[in-house]
Amino acid sequence: MDAALNDCLRHYELTLRGRFAAVTDVLRTLSNLQHERDFAQQAQALALERLGFELPADWLASAWVQGVDMSAMYAHCLFATIAASVDHAGIDQACWQPRMTLQSVHWHALGFHTIDISPCADGRLQGLLPFVLRTAPAPFVWVKAYAGALFDVEHDVADWTQRELERLTGAIEGGDRLDYLKVAAYHYSSSAPCDQGCAAHGSHDAAAVAAAIERLHALQVAVDNTYGHGAAPQVLLLGVDTDCDAIRIHLPDASGQLRAERYLDSAALYRATLGLSADAAQQALDAALQRYATELGGAALYHLPHGLLGLAQAWLVGNFSQLDYVQQHHGGRYAVIGHDEAFVCAGEAVPSLQLRNQFYFAHLDTVEEGAADLDVGARIFQGLNVQRGLPLPLLVHFTYSARVPGSRERAVARGLRVAQAARERFAHLAERGLLHCRVAVSERHSGQRLEWADAPAATVAGH
Amino acid sequence: MDAALNDCLRHYELTLRGRFAAVTDVLRTLSNLQHERDFAQQAQALALERLGFELPADWLASAWVQGVDMSAMYAHCLFATIAASVDHAGIDQACWQPRMTLQSVHWHALGFHTIDISPCADGRLQGLLPFVLRTAPAPFVWVKAYAGALFDVEHDVADWTQRELERLTGAIEGGDRLDYLKVAAYHYSSSAPCDQGCAAHGSHDAAAVAAAIERLHALQVAVDNTYGHGAAPQVLLLGVDTDCDAIRIHLPDASGQLRAERYLDSAALYRATLGLSADAAQQALDAALQRYATELGGAALYHLPHGLLGLAQAWLVGNFSQLDYVQQHHGGRYAVIGHDEAFVCAGEAVPSLQLRNQFYFAHLDTVEEGAADLDVGARIFQGLNVQRGLPLPLLVHFTYSARVPGSRERAVARGLRVAQAARERFAHLAERGLLHCRVAVSERHSGQRLEWADAPAATVAGH
Structure with missing residues (x-):
């Protein structure tokens, strides 16, 4: 700990x-x-x-x-x-950022140049990186959330393509021996599996897992079939128990297949190592990892501390500290195991805010494509805010690149368009003053600031 | 001829x-x-x-x-x-396809592996490839139309990235000495410049030209700043006189800058060579091309018959035959110089249909992004069809790749989503039975067939 x-x-x-x-x-x-x-x-x-x-x-x-x-x-x-x-x-983050278990430098040692994580849009996963996984934010650690973790295969192929080109042109240091890793993160509730699981899958855990596995394999096949066998990114499936932040890590077996029922369970490993000395705990964990690698038929494929097994090790060790954290500060189980977000963010993630239930995040370019994700968000805020007369606050956020002419103008235009489409989709709220929407942009490479891209609300007190 | x-x-x-x-x-x-x-x-x-x-x-x-x-x-x-x-x-195309001036093989000789053309969505440009430019369709000749030729820089960077990766991984034969070419095609009307020019630019030709130049340069800067100086695609600006299919070709000058007022004018060159022997005409054209290269300050850069100047030569020669064609079959000027499309196509182009005013084409993924392009189309059909009680026929078409798992299902879902969004946007027409929308998909690599992806209209005669 x-x-x-x-x-x-x-x-x-x-x-x-x-x-x-x-x-x-x-x-x-x-x-x-x-x-x-x-x-x-x-x-x-x-x-x-x-x-x-x-x-x-x-x-x-x-x-x-x-x-x-x-x-x-x-x-x-x-x-x-x-x-x-x-x-x-x-x-705010100066204290914990340099203390994270996984820092930028570790990724290269593990063998990865890009980590593309698609968790569910659920606000309970917003603390995924620093809390659940003890992973420091980095420019090449991407979080793109979708309801049900159902990421967009075509968009992901495009993202992979961009990084692969950067790798081949030498823009990624040490890129010749590094891989791209795609992670999907589903979630479940150990104490209320039928009510507090993933809304996008009707709290049906098996469906959430199966769907995520299908997408991850689809992404691999898409890249392999387009750019030749062996080009595909590596994949990893992650499960998060939103009650207490325990994780399940599913690695592909020797044939490359992810399996719903084969995973490392941090809660079980945490219990098994509780009370052991640091060395003994470390040995027990390593033994469990080796057993898992053997189970997958890939003992020869997985070498600690590198690659996927090394990453699993790092994330498990980091997650043990989070289990301690939840034990110490939240009695081992969050008081509010359901939704408790403060606002909805649509568009691209604001990487500076990373806390459980801080916001519900829907990764989208248009409301038309992201409608299902936004609808889930609106339904959540119906219960959280609207019922007691408070509005649904919707932050529309896009990033731009200062390297691309007109990029900021287009990001602003995209934001205003999405805000307008959201107002139309949720007209029943907007008309009653129960939807408040602001548009912000930030620079992708340097941006630590939100730049408001719209005029503030013209509402006058009393109306 | x-x-x-x-x-x-x-x-x-x-x-x-x-x-x-x-x-x-x-x-x-x-x-x-x-x-x-x-x-x-x-x-x-x-x-x-x-x-x-x-x-x-x-x-x-x-x-x-x-x-x-x-x-x-x-x-x-x-x-x-x-x-x-x-x-x-x-x-239908068996006769003309093998006779086109520019065939697949010529592109490699000219020095290009991909030709990405964004004409205006205007139906009068739908015959651009075979008629106006006498260019055979090919898998690497893309047509993505946008109202006002205002293509999406971010999408184009993604398209360029995909091809560049294929080039670097050896998937493009001879790719090590070939370039990517981006072409924007604006249009104007020589006989009614203020009424029949580009609707997206209010028939203001200078604005259409300036906007297209700005986008082309933005694309170059975007790629250069992202992947290093010199990575940017080559660019060419094309103008089409929709009255008679004459073209203007703008090449970048020695500093790489496209200029609104510096172009090769096929109508003027056609008139200048009329009545000359084939040899004399060829010499006159070559002399004009060399003069133009000198004017641009790039005589040393441009070597016939290669590169951009070679392409200009091929397109001019091809276009002379089209000027003959319009002379012979349409009295030198189309009887209908304005819109006369049969339907609107939204989504991705149907490459099998290539005829002036056959359809109005809006390249889009969502109605939300493509609303401006679709609105122009709807306005056109208000005059063409709706006024006399005929519907606006809207074909929503997307391609899929059989190489990518789930790609067809997602293309179908995208099509159904766009159709639904169009019905909502044009509810005033749909409610009166004046919007008929069908969704089709086709396989990207082999597909010469439309597969209907929706149920046919349930309307019963008499209702």
Whole structure:
């Protein structure tokens, strides 16, 4: 157990959660004060102190007439908090980033130049990298979430193609001996398998696993058939128990086949090594890995500490610390095992925000293609927010490349288009002021900041 | 002038036009007969004889009650005619394909492995390859049309990346000395420049040219900045006078810059060489090409018959035959200089249909992204069809690769999604039975057939 790392992560969790919790807390206080004569001054002082930013002065000034439009104010504060959290990410993450089990340098030692992870869009997987897998963010570790982990094979072939070309042209250091790894991450709930599993698969775990395996193999066949046998990326299937962040790792067997029933189970290995000395635990884990490799018929293929088995080892060791973390800070099982996201993000991921249930993320270019993913998100927020009169806050985010002329303009146009399409799809919410949508872009290579690409909401307090 | 080729093309034009004209002709006769007692038999016999396929028997059988739903019947016949024309393309094109000025083998001699052409979506450019440019279709000659020729830079970078990887992995024969060529094709009307130019640019020719140049340069910068200086594809700008199919060819100057005002004008060169002997005409053309290369400051860069100047030469020579063709068969100027398309095609091009004003083509993955292109198409058909009670026939077409598992299923799903989105966008037409939409897919590598991917319209005659 990495106690120092767990302390850093705990501090990060509390900081980020606290920032968002403060919004609700401040607004509840404002609600109580909104008809006082010096409301505007009190509100502004409170916001500055607790939230770190000012509220729209005209909304406050006219509150005495019809009160504050809490739904609009909530959305305004939430987006400001998102932007502030992205701005602060460097400081917020400074403690845990360098302590992660898996750093950029380890990937090359394991044999991979690109790690393309498609988890389910479910907000409970948003802490996947730093918490569940103890993996530091890196430019070549991509997270593209889809409902049910059902990633787009054609898009992935295009992504692989881009990296393969960079590899062949020498743009990737040491690329001649490195592979591309595609990971799909399904999830399940050990305590409420029928209710709190993957919504996209009707909480039917076997269906979620089978579908993910099918996509991973389809991607391999697609690349092999297009660029010649042996070109295909390596694949790995990951399962996450969203109750306690335990993982299952499925590696391909000697014939290259992933199997639903053959996996390494971090919870079982954690229990088996509990109380052992560090050395003994390490030996037990290595033995389990070797047994697994033999079971797969690929003992000769898998050599610790390299390749897929080495990665499994690193992720298991990292995950043991996360099981400790959940034990210590969440009583071994999260209090809220279901959804509890603060907002929906559509488009491309905001890599600076990485925390369980922070947001529901749908990777998409258009609402037309991503409708199923967004609908799941809207259904979740129907229960979380809309029922009690709070809006669904939708952040539309795309990245652009400063190297490509017009890229920023097109990212902005894409964002505005997606926002408009979302407003049309969720017109029943938008018309009642229950959908608040903002569009942001960020530079892909250097960008640690959200740049707002639309005008802020024109809603006036009281309306 | 290639008289034999022109005869072949004329026969092709008359065959294809005749097949579509027969639909209207047959339906007018049916209209006249629909209340006769043996209508069903008469109609079926006429359809089989003139159209080559049967009509839905139940529509005919119930015609005596409320008459035939001519709008639905028209759409039905049109889609059947499209499918038949794709089926017959091999035979229809057998005469002209091997006689084209530019064949597959010439491209390698010119120095190109891939020719990626983005014309405007305008139906008047649908005969671009065989008629205007006398260029044989080939697997590596791509046509992706966008309203205003405003192609998608990011998609094009992905397309270039795919081919570049194939080139580097040796999948392209002779690829080590061949280039990728991107062509944008704008259009104008010499006789009615303000009315019959490019609708996407408000018939403002200068704007159309400037926008196309900007995109071509953006693509080059994008690739250079991503994969290193010198990686960028070659570019060429083409202008088409839709009145008479004359072309303008803009080559980059010595600094790589395309210039709006510097082009080779096929109409002027045609007039200048008219009446000369073949040898003298050839010499005059070569001299003009050399003058142009000098003007661009790149005389040293351009060597006939290779590269961009060699391509310009081949296209000009081919185009002279097309100017003859329009002179001989259309009095030097098309009778209908505006729109006269038979249907709209959305998605990916049907390469088997290549005739001026055969269809309006919008290259898209989603209606959300392609809305502007589709709206232009719908506006055109408002005037062509809807005003007189005929529907807008919309063919949604995507290709799939048999090499990629699930690719066909996903192409079908994409088609059905786009069709549904189109029905929603044009609900005002769909509700009045004035939008008829069918979804088809075809295999990318072998596919010379449309496979219908949806159920045919359930409309019953008389409703």
